[in-house]
Amino acid sequence: MGAVDKKSVLVVVRRSPYGSSLARASLDVALAAAAFEQPLRLLFMGDGVLQLLAKQESEAIGVKNIGRLLTSLPLYDIERVYVDAAAATRYGIDLSNAPVTTQALDGPGIHQLMTDCDHVLGF
């Protein structure tokens, strides 16, 4: 890719970390966009907030550890991710222990985030 216009992308993650291959696929999309220096934001909603659980261990099921992958987001210049506050509460997720810095959003905040981005990719 040569010099291209930058369009901002919002990746909306709604899958629990190990129940669907889309969980990992959505993060791979986010990392690819970041690696190509496209403005990228991540929003975790619904079951997706489970990806923010601390101390994930996936070796026993032979798949990559999503929690550990999330800790590498700052290396892609993604310093923080957005989280549906209501979903985090519903699932009892302690965001202060999440693998990556989070910013919790309420309904209007989520709406604004989606409006602000050129493309919304929902997984």
Place this chain on the structure above:
Amino acid sequence: MLCTNAFDQEGFLRKLSDWEPQVAEQIARAEGLELTCAHWEILHLLRDYYREYDASPAMRPLVKYCALQLGADKGRSIYLMSLFPGSPAKLGSKIAGLPKPDNCL
């Protein structure tokens, strides 16, 4: 020395558990490289990256990780390319016994 069957067509290890420093030397030789201390510093860093993040790094996060761990002088793509010509993330991962980075990145 591992036999050629231990590697796939691109020279990556089929079984990551086969890796040890002598194997790294073997892979490097096959790539026309002789490993110096500078190479090993990055190879150990690559293995640390993989242990920490459960993924082989793409170029961009690798450069940033190098900068954080080894300082700004070494955290530059030009420095990494001087050691591992072409695609430092891919070539470095191969020699360090990491999985092939997903072509996606």
Place this chain on the structure above:
Amino acid sequence: MIYSLLVLSCPTSGNCTQTAAAFAQCVIARGHSIHRVFFLDAGTYTGAAAAVFPQDEADRIKPWLELAQQHAVELILCISSALKRGMLDQSEARRYEKQASTVHPAFTISGLGQLVDACANSDRLITFGG
């Protein structure tokens, strides 16, 4: 307007890929253009060269082949999704020493960079399935 499509679902799972193909046809009929269709995750099964459908059911692959043949629509399968699902073109089949390629030639296997490029170069990116 320039559109790109992201297809996430397997062609036999619900209606998503049929809707996506029909959407693409409508986009073109209205005078817009399709920059790229990117198949990710289970969507990569859409590229199956050997899929067989009963005579009294819709052929889920054919609408995509028509888009490629009649309108030169670019159909990309994400490489890491495709490989895990046994979707290999000739070059990947050779690389991984598999007996046969399984992807229809109308589809190209490539990386997520193509999806990122689609985001950067499209006015609208529509996701189907998931």
